[in-house]
Amino acid sequence: MDNLTNQEFMEQVEESMVKIYPKDIVKGEVLAVKEDEVYVDIHYRADGIIKKDEMSEEEAENPLDAFEVGQEIDVYVIKLDDGEGNVALSTSRVAGLKNWKKLVGKFENEEIVEASVYGSNSGGLLVKVMGINGFIPASQITTYFVKNFKQFEGQTLDAKIMSLDEKKKRLVLSSRVLQEEKLDEVWEKLEPEAVVTGKVVRMVDFGAFVDLGGVDGLIHISDISWERIDQPSEVLNVGDEVEVKILKANREKNRVSLGLKQLQEKPFEKFENEYKVGDVVEGEVVNLLDFGAFVRIASGVEGLIHVSQISPEHVEKPSDVLNIGDKIEVKILEINPEERRISLSRRALIEPEKPVQEEKKAERKPAPKKKAPQREEAPSQDSFGSNLGDLLELKLEDEENTSDEE
Structure with missing residues (x-):
């Protein structure tokens, strides 16, 4: 082996070193793992170091479990000197760059992505998609007006990418678009007289609201039961799955009237x-x-x-x-x-019943009728003649007696 001068040795070492630049993605070998940082050999004149805040969420939870000495990993070069002679590296940005490319493909193909809501501000929701920060404007959260955005924090929403700028690292999404597409399918089924299945989601004094798959319908208290009830809770509970009949459906006003008793026998x-x-x-x-x-x-x-x-x-x-x-x-x-x-x-x-008569009314004997007073019979022509003769004889006798007295 030829003897090399120090200068020649250094030149050979320099030539064996990999040339790297900021924003490069290079391969490295894990040299050491600590609770808050990982040292990596990237075949450069200085070793690289990954701080905890430049690790992925899973890696940052427990670096001792996430990394092993001798493991080969991809790292992103942040800068060549972190002020202490080490190269600042990142594993989270490697995943981010790869995911940006995936998001570009999903955006072009209009695919659905999952957005994890981790915060909110006056304009909308702060989300992460495949580890990349994104934003859902207030008008694109849902199909109805929302005042309190904090209710969505911690949820995962299905969304579509509305705009994407890889250079500016800007990602804008919409959950409302998907909801409207689902609503189109739901509304096609919401025709009067149709029978559908839904889930009771809310109770009020005047009725119960039922989720029909993105559209809420109301069962008025008068249409819950044929019996008279004072509260919907006498028949229904939140979470109940019910089969209901569509009474009225108005998409413009977003109102659906439902009937439960209409499916029961009258x-x-x-x-x-x-x-x-x-x-x-x-x-x-x-x-x-x-x-x-x-x-x-x-x-x-x-x-x-x-x-x-x-x-x-x-x-x-x-x-x-x-x-x-x-x-x-x-x-x-x-x-x-x-x-x-x-x-x-x-x-x-x-009321006591009246006693039954022994003899039926039809069998009773009629009461005897009173005899009408008898009228004197008019004299016949023969009797009238004889009576007249008698009267004439009496008259003659009276006249004779009168003349004798004179």
């Missing part, structure tokens, strides 16, 4: 098939008014006892005799299908 029709006029049923008093009492006699079916049918005795007000919640037996007086009305009577069960 209680009146069921009652009409099972009972008839004259039947005695048990019911519960559910409402008291001045003119009568409403009694629930079957699920979703109520009948009215008019105040005159509550008792055989005179009743001024139904509340004088009955209370809400009373269980009573009643007799069906009338079933009116057209008006969905049922007339009931409690009096018919309380």
Whole structure:
């Protein structure tokens, strides 16, 4: 082996060194691993060092587990001298550069990406996509107005890339675009009379809101059950999956009216098939008014006892005799299908029945008729003549007696 001068040796060493520049991506070998930094041989006159803040999120959590001595890795050259004679390196920027190229491809192909929301400001949401910082403007978060952006922090949203500038490291995304595309598909199914499945997401005093796949519909309290209820929570719970009927759908106003009871058998029709006029049923008093009492006699079916049918005795007000919640037996007086009305009577069960007469009315003997006063018979022509002769004889006798006395 030829003897080399110091100058020649240094020249050979210099020639063996890899020429690197800032922003280059080079390969290196891990020399040492500490809790907050990693030393790397990049075949340069100085070793490279990776600080914790230049590692990927996974690597920064525990560098001792993420790196091994002798491991070959790709590193990004930040600068050739960090002030202490070492080359400043980064592994997070290597992944970032590779991901930028992937994002360019996704942008060109209009692919969907996942955006992790890590913060927000007055303009919108701060997100990370494949480790790259991005931004979702307020108008592109969702299809409805949003005032509180913090509610999205910690969530992962599906989004599309709206604009991308690799040089300026600018990435703008939209989640609303995807929601609108889904809404188009959902609205096609939301036709009146259609039956759909949804999930109860919110309860209010006047009804329950159901998520139909991106579109919320309302089941008004009057359309939840055929029975009278005071609160939707008497029938439904948040999280319930329900099958509902579309009553009305207006995309312009973004309103959908739903019905739950419309898919159930109508209680009146069921009652009409099972009972008839004259039947005695048990019911519960559910409402008291001045003119009568409403009694629930079957699920979703109520009948009215008019105040005159509550008792055989005179009743001024139904509340004088009955209370809400009373269980009573009643007799069906009338079933009116057209008006969905049922007339009931409690009096018919309380009032004693009149005794049955031994003899039927038809068999009773008629009372004897009074004889009409007899009229004197008009004299016949013969009798009238004889009577006249007698009268003439009497007259002649009176005249003779009168002349003798003179």
